[in-house]
Amino acid sequence: xxxxxxxxxxxxxxxxxxxxxxxxxxxxxxxxxxxxxxxxxxxxxxxxxxxxxxxxxxxxxxxxxxxxxxxxxxxxxxxxxxxxxxxxxxxxxxxxxxxxxxxxxxxxxxxxxxxxxxxxxxxxxxxxxxxxxxxxxxxxxxxxxxxxxxxxxxxxxxxxxxxxxxxxxxxxxxxxxxxxxxxxxxxxxxxxxxxxxxxxxxxxxxxxxxxxxxxxxxxxxxxxxxxxxxxxxxxx
Numbered sequence: 001x002x003x004x005x006x007x008x009x010x011x012x013x014x015x016x017x018x019x020x021x022x023x024x025x026x027x028x029x030x031x032x033x034x035x036x037x038x039x040x041x042x043x044x045x046x047x048x049x050x051x052x053x054x055x056x057x058x059x060x061x062x063x064x065x066x067x068x069x070x071x072x073x074x075x076x077x078x079x080x081x082x083x084x085x086x087x088x089x090x091x092x093x094x095x096x097x098x099x100x101x102x103x104x105x106x107x108x109x110x111x112x113x114x115x116x117x118x119x120x121x122x123x124x125x126x127x128x129x130x131x132x133x134x135x136x137x138x139x140x141x142x143x144x145x146x147x148x149x150x151x152x153x154x155x156x157x158x159x160x161x162x163x164x165x166x167x168x169x170x171x172x173x174x175x176x177x178x179x180x181x182x183x184x185x186x187x188x189x190x191x192x193x194x195x196x197x198x199x200x201x202x203x204x205x206x207x208x209x210x211x212x213x214x215x216x217x218x219x220x221x222x223x224x225x226x227x228x229x230x231x232x233x234x235x236x
Contacts, residue, residue: 017167027170034156038235039228046088082121097193100177117163
């Protein structure tokens with residue numbers, strides 16, 4: 001299970017990872033970095049192939065100081081990454097619209113992480129299968145015990161990549177508008193409009209009616225729950 005980093009030292013701020021714009025919003029401790037990563041399912045992986053930059057959105061998960069993502073073994077992007085190239089992985093959450101009294105000072109409240117490391121393929125089949133099952137278990141605890149096992153051809157068709165976090169920083173904005181004193185008499189509304197992603201009502205498969213128990217299998221995914229909070233709790 002991913003750890004929350006409370007008993008381990010923070011990451012060092014490096015020349016590459018140091019936050020320079022609004023450094024007071026920077027965080028380098030594991031607890032904060034892990035919380036932002038664990039509250040997300042989608043990341044963006046940046047890398048260079050043949051001198052050209054690419055950024056790929058993909059599902060990911062964390063295990064300790066390692067981040068994992070997967071895809072088709074035929075993917076040119078993944079085949080390039082597996083050779084041990086440097087990558088930059090980012091995660092971001094939009095938490096609120098910040099309305100100020102001048103256009104220049106409008107903003108967003110957000111949580112973001114930028115991590116650097118070297119991507120490498122997980123080649124051991126047992127380790128790869130355990131990693132892929134772990135991805136399912138992260139969100140749906142106990143589900144791998146009721147599904148059919150991963151087939152060998154499915155395992156071969158899937159590439160699993162891992163990256164040890166070598167350098168990382170988090171940045172958080174969580175406040176209202178920062179208006180100038182001279183703007184405070186402007187005749188307009190100012191403040192924060194919160195944004196949250198929430199779960200909807202489960203929709204059963206219409207083609208083949210489900211045989212399992214919705215309450216037993218996905219009862220923890222309750223309608224209206226904040227998705228980021230749920231992911232973070234499940235990662236503990």
